[in-house]
Amino acid sequence: MRFPIWWRKRRNEELSEEIQAHLTLAEREAIETGQTQREAQFAARHEFGNVGLAEEVTRDMWGSRWLADLWQDVRFGLRMLRRSPGFSILAILCLTLGIGANAAVFSWIEGILFRPYPAVVHQERLMALSGMARGETGGTPLSWPDFLDLQRSCTLFDTFFVSKIMGTTLSIGDRAEVTVGSIVSANYFDAIGVHPILGRGFEPGEDLGRNAHPVTVISYQLWKGRFNGDPQIIGKTQRLNNVVHTIVGVAPEGFYGTFVGWAMQFWVPASMEEIFEAGGYKLEDRGALD
């Protein structure tokens, strides 16, 4: 294959040669009719018209002008950049910042709006459900008995799960810290398709019975940060709001729960609700709006 630029250069030279030959022949003929060399040359040029324009228009017929123009533009652009380095640096800086900011915003949008819950499968099928009370605008929270009813009777969804955010005091050994976690229904990890890398998720029934199941699944960061990635972690305990919980699982890396903008450190089944919330045990109260 011929390299287009070289090919074009050769064709340009040939075109010039072709037109020059035309002029030479015309000139020679004019001399034969008795004109002087100068007159003949002038007459031939005059007759031909604008040589540059003719060449230009002829080149258009080759059909690859855009390529030549592009090449010319690129070279011109580079020359201009080199000629005024200050402006070039400024322009490049502006573009860099602009593109960078755009990329940041778009990845942010991606994270917040389109895939807000890392590691959760089928995020596009996640729906938030809330109740509505007569006479009130907006949604109201549902009670636990409402949830159980929905889970039993509603066939619109594959499954229902509950997830509630709360802060708590986490004590390991003699160190305590305020941390954030979720109270969830027992089917939580199965419903969102997240499988603990150690141990297990919650078992059916672990969300039933007042304070009956003091078990917890901890986050990958907590496991790494507070337990030094202890491979024997399952079965060990930590105190949450001063109640001893048995660690039954470690969530996979990159899973932060299902609250946008929060990184959950642990999950407990709904049966432990009373430990984490003021206002007592609410799982049997249909009127409890929480």
Next chain:
Amino acid sequence: MTAPRNRYQSRTEILQGTLDMLILQTLQWAPRHGYALSKAIRTNSGEILKVDTGSLYPALHRLERKGWIAAEWKTSELGPRLRVYRLTKTGRKQLVSERSRWQRLTTAIAGILNPAKKAGQP
């Protein structure tokens, strides 16, 4: 100087769209280079038609790209190397179709200019 000038001024521009046909027609019997081609058109038209060189070379290269004519560099006894064009097989077919199109066009125009002579009209 006066005689050629008058001759030059009395020349007519080639009708738009007919240059291709004229080139193909002129190349029909023998290959020619650009200058010879423009001279032949001028001579064969009785010095009436003037080929504008600004459109001759674009037309030649366009026809070459379409494959109707082919070009070849030839050295001549005249001195400069010349690019000589010849009609190709598809060019010959194209010429036939352009000629019949031209024929229809002139017949139609003649019919408009001389309506009385048209056969079958009362």
